[in-house]
Amino acid sequence: MPPSQRRRRPVEDEESEEDARPRQRRNQGDSDAEPEEEEEASEDEMDVDARPGQSADDQLAKKLVRYAISCEYSRTVIRRDGIRERVLGNQGRSFKRIFALAQIQLKDVWGMELRELPVKEKMTLQEKRQAMKSNSQPKLGSGAYILSSTLPKAYRTATILPPSKTPSADDEATYAAFYTMVISMIWLNSGELSDQKLKRYLTRLNADQNVSMDKTEIILKRMENQRYVIKKTDRPPVGQDGDLMISWHVGPRAKEEVGLDGVMGMVREVYGEWNPDLEKKLCSSLNIKERTAEEEDEVVEEDVSRRQTMDAE
Amino acid sequence: MGDSRYTPGNRAFLQAILARGTITFEEARPVLAEIFTADRGDDSEVRADQVTQEEFNDYIDVASEAASLFDYEIRSTVHQVTKQRIYALVNTTSDPQTQLATTYSPDELSFIKRVLDGMFEKYNSPRMEVLAIAEMQAIKLARPDRRQSQVDADAQTQTPGDKALKHSEVENVLASLVEGGWFEKSEEAYYSLSPRGLLELRPWLVETYNDPDADPSEWQRIKFCEACKDIVTIGLRCVEPNCNFRLHDICEDAFWRTRREKKCPKCSNAWSGEKYTGERAVTMTEAFQRGRRRGGGWQGSTLADEAIREEGGGEDAEEDADDPEENIYDDE
Ligand SMILES: [Zn+2]
């Protein structure tokens, strides 16, 4: 049990009187107001217990933690650009140092850390061709992060950490089932599913208009915002006629949270009866054995490394 | 943390609150049971019904203290309808604009401000305190109102944010505000601030919508329950339109039990118990009930606007009625 601390009184005892009166907006006690010193923080200056201290670095790290938490709260992806823009401001060059400090604070107080999502794959064929032509260097990291738990496995159960907060557990379960299904459909179609094909599948499932309470369109948009899926719109090549091509791809969050395991689990669940023959078919649909297409190869490798990270903890 | 007894269990509990946005004792019991089970690390299992209020309070205290290092705090309030005590992780340093700015674009932010103005100004008059906004009314706010631009003067004005949102974008923003725990959506498709939204925004709401120099007898936009002192956005009101006396439904009985007569302590009018603050200010009106009997749900018509007009509430409901509104249902 934790030590008994100052008993928290219900809010009406201590605050409503004060809050009932208008009061000045409090200053943001953030580093904005503080003089910015460009000092190199030496390792031993770091607060051992990661309590945000008073130095400019500490304040920036705290600001980064706050940014990460507010993104997580609203389930938006934390982006490196966002950190630079909203946290570091003109301290952009100190990214690495502040980031490391924030990780310590996150881990020590919140039991979490920022994990970079896998690099966005080269997606459409056209893009692939273009990438081959330009022979572009792959970027390091996707620049997008999510907060994930660093706690021992026993503390990472679904009861303690539900997938996300939505108004009701039912909605949440429906949503999780729906995105897992859509991701599975995309994955089983070699990672790229045309809009028409997706719509056809959804019609067959009677989910083309509504999913539970919400419109399908809104749910898909939410999945896109939360990066479970990526919607790609392609124009026909210059000089050719044709409509816009819309296609759906597996998003980075899906790879982190659902992964190949999740997809395979879903498929097995749907079939009910399972046998080695079906397992073989499934593997070939997911290109797990063959590993010919570089795209799927990448997926598998990412997934393996994902699992290794999990096991290592 | 300096305290060596800040354990993985404390961190897990903080995460549990962060993941949910809010938590009640009942919701926390299975969570703490699993945490205690994990703490033991053997095969013995702690059941949810073994978790006491005392243990829950301790974990809340520790979590709040830890979060305070980052200018967060765990505050509690009672849900105005369900009566459950709700604990929420609340940001203590910034106003809604700053908080929402991590998630929404400037155009979306200014739409959200218009929706809040809708809840607390347009649909909140002495005659009719709806303090909520019907979906159709919110959709009409997709376009910035030039006439109202001075209202936004205290908002972050350097951002452009004056582009109209598309119908689908409005739906997205509203859905994500519900999902993000800021708004609640009622069965009649009214949006109102959630308990968490109220906890976070209370100082800002008072500062933004109330007049600090007003006489105590003057009607104010944001009002508090006479019994529990929490903000009232869903509750009961005095029959006198300009009186500020309000009670929550759930506070009413206890309040009158201690009095000899059911008279408003502020203006001495008899207490009816049938005058409402919140969406019932609309949905309990004759006009609305009649409309519903006719079969016009909120989807088919602007029933809410109709009801408001008939009651003489809403500052510019009239004006809106003859607005040659562009067809908002056409998307692009
Ligand atoms: Zn009350």
Ligand SMILES: [Zn+2]
């Ligand atoms: Zn009165």
